[in-house]
Amino acid sequence: MKNILIVGSTGQIGSELSIRLRSIYGDNNVICGYYKPPYPDNFFDLGPTVEIDATNIDQIADAVKKYKIDTIYNLAAILSATAEKNPKLGWSVGMDSLMNCLDVARELNCAVFTPSSIGAFGNNTPKDKTPQDTIQRPNTVYGITKVVGELLSDYYYSRWGVDTRSVRFPGIISNLTHPGGGTTDYAVEIFYNAVQGEKFTCPVKAGTYMDMMYMPDALDAAIQIMEADPSKLVHRNSFNIASMSFDPEMIYAEIKKHYPQFVMDYDVDPLKQAIADSWPNSLDDTCAREEWGWSPKYDLAKMTIDMIQVLKERYLQQTLTLQK
Numbered sequence: 001m002k003n004i005l006i007v008g009s010t011g012q013i014g015s016e017l018s019i020r021l022r023s024i025y026g027d028n029n030v031i032c033g034y035y036k037p038p039y040p041d042n043f044f045d046l047g048p049t050v051e052i053d054a055t056n057i058d059q060i061a062d063a064v065k066k067y068k069i070d071t072i073y074n075l076a077a078i079l080s081a082t083a084e085k086n087p088k089l090g091w092s093v094g095m096d097s098l099m100n101c102l103d104v105a106r107e108l109n110c111a112v113f114t115p116s117s118i119g120a121f122g123n124n125t126p127k128d129k130t131p132q133d134t135i136q137r138p139n140t141v142y143g144i145t146k147v148v149g150e151l152l153s154d155y156y157y158s159r160w161g162v163d164t165r166s167v168r169f170p171g172i173i174s175n176l177t178h179p180g181g182g183t184t185d186y187a188v189e190i191f192y193n194a195v196q197g198e199k200f201t202c203p204v205k206a207g208t209y210m211d212m213m214y215m216p217d218a219l220d221a222a223i224q225i226m227e228a229d230p231s232k233l234v235h236r237n238s239f240n241i242a243s244m245s246f247d248p249e250m251i252y253a254e255i256k257k258h259y260p261q262f263v264m265d266y267d268v269d270p271l272k273q274a275i276a277d278s279w280p281n282s283l284d285d286t287c288a289r290e291e292w293g294w295s296p297k298y299d300l301a302k303m304t305i306d307m308i309q310v311l312k313e314r315y316l317q318q319t320l321t322l323q324k
């Protein structure tokens with residue numbers, strides 16, 4: 001990767017992936033595509049940016065030509081719970097951005113990363129240690145866009161040789177930009193409440209297991225898969241990756257080790273619960289480990305320590321700034 005375009009660079013993944021990519025490939029070689037505010041305060045100072053509506057193919061093509069792009073990170077998406085409330089929007093954002101990125105990549109010779117998700121599986125997929133190649137019959141529009149994305153990306157590779165690659169992200173836990181509209185968002189929000197001394201009300205039941213991942217590992221995955229030796233890749237779109245699986249009681253217990261007074265109760269959101277129940281408990285990521293050396297660094301305990309430390313420092317800084 002030399003010149004990279006991120007479509008959807010201000011979202012949960014994009015806002016941290018852009019920082020990491022710029023630290024590796026150079027500030028001027030990573031072009032951040034943005035669509036709607038809010039942008040971080042310093043967004044326009046950190047490196048090249050370009051306004052891109054992912055549903056507009058000309059805007060993507062113009063940016064690819066202007067900046068001589070060789071790799072596109074296609075991150076535009078509407079997450080699972082929001083997409084269930086507005087299926088048409090979920091479908092059009094997911095599919096239009098994908099088709100546009102694939103067509104531009106085919107025409108202008110770029111590699112494309114498009115994330116898939118644990119949402120690409122459904123009720124009749126094996127729940128535990130879900131295999132790499134298995135039944136994929138999701139019952140959410142988000143999941144359907146992810147399965148179509150996997151299939152179309154493989155199609156563009158086998159038919160036209162477009163270098164498409166992908167991983168199936170679990171719920172991603174991050175401390176910079178909030179996810180918004182996902183089923184796994186609770187595992188991010190719980191940290192913010194704990195650090196601010198507030199009670200947390202969990203929208204999914206105790207005993208609901210899902211794969212989760214700390215953002216630094218997710219970023220490693222998104223970069224390593226694009227840098228992987230293509231001759232070693234048996235699969236492409238998309239690889240199971242995993243680092244931890246937990247239910248609300250497990251993350252609550254882990255946070256309580258640091259905040260013994262912290263309180264969590266439940267108010268189950270039927271939509272999120274139904275989505276979570278249809279997803280795997282844990283994925284088998286053997287193929288990613290074997291084909292491109294996937295190896296996560298964070299488990300639940302290590303992630304909890306880091307999340308709390310980062311958020312605590314941030315709130316302390318904010319308090320000090322307000323007192324000045």
Ligand code: AKB
Binds near residue numbers: 117169170
């Ligand atoms: C969501 O909850 O929708 C996402 C995902 C698992 O893809 N975080």
